[in-house]
Amino acid sequence: MxxxxxxxxxxxxxxxxxxxxxxxxxxANDIEEWDSLTHINLAVxxxxxxxxxxxxxxxxxxxxxxxxxxxxxxxxxxx
Amino acid sequence: xxxxxxxxxxxxLPLSLAVYYLLNRKRLTVAANAWLLFVSLFFYSWWxxxxxxxxxxxxxxxxxxxGLLADSDSLKKKAVSNKAILVFxxxxxxxxxxxxxxxxxxxxxVNSLFATNLPLLQIILPLGISFFTITQIAYLVDAYEGLxxxxxxxxxxxxVTFFPHLLAGPILHHKEMMPQFDALRSKVLNYKNLSLxxxxxxxxxxxxxxxxDALSSIVKAxxxxxxxxxxxxxxxxxxxxxxxxxxxxxxxxxxxxxxxLMFNIILPINFNSPYKAVNVIDFWKRWHISLSxxxxxxxxxxxxxxxxxxxxxxxxxAIFVAMFISGFWHxxxxxxxxxGALHGAALVVNHNWKKRKIKMPKFLAWFITxxxxxxxxxxxxxxxxxxxxxxxKGMFGLNGFIPVEVYENFSxxxxxxxxxxxxxxxxxxxxxxxxxxxxxxxxxxxxLKNSNELTKEFKPSWRTFAFVIIISFYTLLNMGKVxxxxxxxx
Numbered sequence: 001m002x003x004x005x006x007x008x009x010x011x012x013x014x015x016x017x018x019x020x021x022x023x024x025x026x027x028a029n030d031i032e033e034w035d036s037l038t039h040i041n042l043a044v045x046x047x048x049x050x051x052x053x054x055x056x057x058x059x060x061x062x063x064x065x066x067x068x069x070x071x072x073x074x075x076x077x078x079x
Numbered sequence: 080x081x082x083x084x085x086x087x088x089x090x091x092l093p094l095s096l097a098v099y100y101l102l103n104r105k106r107l108t109v110a111a112n113a114w115l116l117f118v119s120l121f122f123y124s125w126w127x128x129x130x131x132x133x134x135x136x137x138x139x140x141x142x143x144x145x146g147l148l149a150d151s152d153s154l155k156k157k158a159v160s161n162k163a164i165l166v167f168x169x170x171x172x173x174x175x176x177x178x179x180x181x182x183x184x185x186x187x188x189v190n191s192l193f194a195t196n197l198p199l200l201q202i203i204l205p206l207g208i209s210f211f212t213i214t215q216i217a218y219l220v221d222a223y224e225g226l227x228x229x230x231x232x233x234x235x236x237x238x239v240t241f242f243p244h245l246l247a248g249p250i251l252h253h254k255e256m257m258p259q260f261d262a263l264r265s266k267v268l269n270y271k272n273l274s275l276x277x278x279x280x281x282x283x284x285x286x287x288x289x290x291x292d293a294l295s296s297i298v299k300a301x302x303x304x305x306x307x308x309x310x311x312x313x314x315x316x317x318x319x320x321x322x323x324x325x326x327x328x329x330x331x332x333x334x335x336x337x338x339x340l341m342f343n344i345i346l347p348i349n350f351n352s353p354y355k356a357v358n359v360i361d362f363w364k365r366w367h368i369s370l371s372x373x374x375x376x377x378x379x380x381x382x383x384x385x386x387x388x389x390x391x392x393x394x395x396x397a398i399f400v401a402m403f404i405s406g407f408w409h410x411x412x413x414x415x416x417x418x419g420a421l422h423g424a425a426l427v428v429n430h431n432w433k434k435r436k437i438k439m440p441k442f443l444a445w446f447i448t449x450x451x452x453x454x455x456x457x458x459x460x461x462x463x464x465x466x467x468x469x470x471x472k473g474m475f476g477l478n479g480f481i482p483v484e485v486y487e488n489f490s491x492x493x494x495x496x497x498x499x500x501x502x503x504x505x506x507x508x509x510x511x512x513x514x515x516x517x518x519x520x521x522x523x524x525x526x527l528k529n530s531n532e533l534t535k536e537f538k539p540s541w542r543t544f545a546f547v548i549i550i551s552f553y554t555l556l557n558m559g560k561v562x563x564x565x566x567x568x569x
Contacts, residue, residue, distance in 0.1 A: 033433070035360055035364075036364070036371070036372075036375045037360075037375070037379070037394060037398065037430065039375075040375065040379065040380050040383060040394075041383075041389055041394060043380075044383070044384065044389050045389070055221070055224030055225065055226050056220055056221075056224060056376050056377055056380055056381065057217070057220065057221040057224060057226045057227075057252065057254065057376065058224075058226065059376055059380065060252075060372055060375075060376055
């Protein structure tokens with residue numbers, strides 16, 4: 001499965017909304033519930049799913065779903 | 080040295096800029112950075128040279144620890160694990176800050192708890208210590224996690240001491256700053272950045288000198304001098320402080336960002352009209368933004384990650400603990416702890432409402448938020464519990480609403496007489512102008528565009544030029560008495 005599809009599942013779970021569809025361009029402004037705290041919850045859920053670990057300092061730099069996909073790819077490639 | 084002093088504006092800043100760009104033009108980029116480091120240390124020492132070794136020691140220590148952490152090649156050869164080095168580094172920083180900032184508070188509490196009589200050490204808080212310590216804590220964590228590598232002591236020292244942010248932030252990240260110091264295009268004088276920087280600098284200076292400082296005497300009279308306050312006096316005192324704090328700190332931040340821009344360095348913005356916030360979550364996205372980011376990244380997240388499972392309850396506990404710590408970071412006193420805990424609790428309530436999708440009319444939401452923030456700042460300003468209670472008593476009407484003299488000779492006409500303000504605000508040495516100063520400041524904060532919005536719209540035109548000339552002249556002429564920034568005490 002594509003990373004973005006898996007992410008979509010995680011987003012639906014974290015934001016408790018089964019109609020949510022995310023694309024690379026989706027940002028926190030597009031999802032009302034996406035604040036700095038759900039951001040962290042999201043990151044932790046992503047970490048568990050992909051069995052990767054984000055550095056603390058990386059979390060603030062993830063401004064949209066595309067950034068997230070790239071960073072996940074990066075981390076998987078390095079493993 | 081203070082941004083709001085003649086020696087800074089007419090001597091220090093122009094000279095720093097001129098020599099910096101001159102050295103760069105001669106392709107002496109290392110010398111230019113060394114110059115910037117030198118002026119930054121000079122800027123720091125102007126206040127008290129005694130503390131220069133302290134900041135230098137802290138820099139050397141953290142540079143060494145950071146180097147050890149980033150040096151993953153020799154990882155295998157190391158006798159101690161990276162984690163142990165990180166823990167050592169963090170502990171040393173916390174102890175360092177703890178000694179200078181919290182020792183007397185600790186001794187005082189021990190004394191009152193065990194009825195002992197240990198003498199206080201009377202330690203004077205070195206300027207900027209809270210800020211340069213947490214900046215470096217973030218650096219160590221980033222180095223541990225492999226995000227940064229710094230092999231150059233000069234660059235590192237410049238990152239920590241760069242004078243626009245040294246004393247009170249914005250709190251910076253190494254990986255955001257270093258590429259900027261190294262980029263070649265930062266080294267050429269850029270007139271657009273220079274004019275934008277001056278524009279921001281004078282807006283900030285205006286906020287500090289004309290607005291914040293004008294409110295300070297009322298705040299002092301209300302909080303420090305008066306013995307009891309009536310309803311009107313207490314609200315004027317508290318609202319004046321809320322305005323003073325915002326214009327002081329956001330003014331400082333504007334000046335910092337402005338000076339950074341003159342050196343082609345983009346510093347993060349710290350404020351975005353916080354008093355327009357419609358809930359407490361929103362407030363923390365707008366108030367001291369670089370600190371909120373630091374708290375979320377380096378306090379909240381590790382606390383949450385240390386939980387076995389990520390649940391709503393765990394994340395609420397993590398928020399509360401993080402805000403509690405942040406309150407204590409602001410100052411060694413129970414009032415700061417209460418302030419932090421209040422905001423932690425408010426965030427928890429806010430997240431609960433959000434989860435239950437509770438909506439309220441926007442005005443009501445704003446009203447509740449603003450009043451909560453305003454009340455919480457009473458703890459932030461008060462020197463102790465008794466002082467806070469004194470102000471609260473007044474605000475909740477326990478000491479009467481207005482002085483007896485006012486309704487004894489009340490007539491509508493009196494309101495327009497200069498005596499009115501004097502009788503009404505006798506307890507805080509107020510005048511008629513006290514009311515409108517506070518009101519005007521409040522309206523500025525609530526209705527006008529903030530400096531970020533003004534920067535985005537900035538166009539070099541005659542109108543902008545006239546605007547800057549008018550506010551800068553007015554401010555410079557009013558800069559008679561130099562006053563420190565409120566956030567320097569943290």
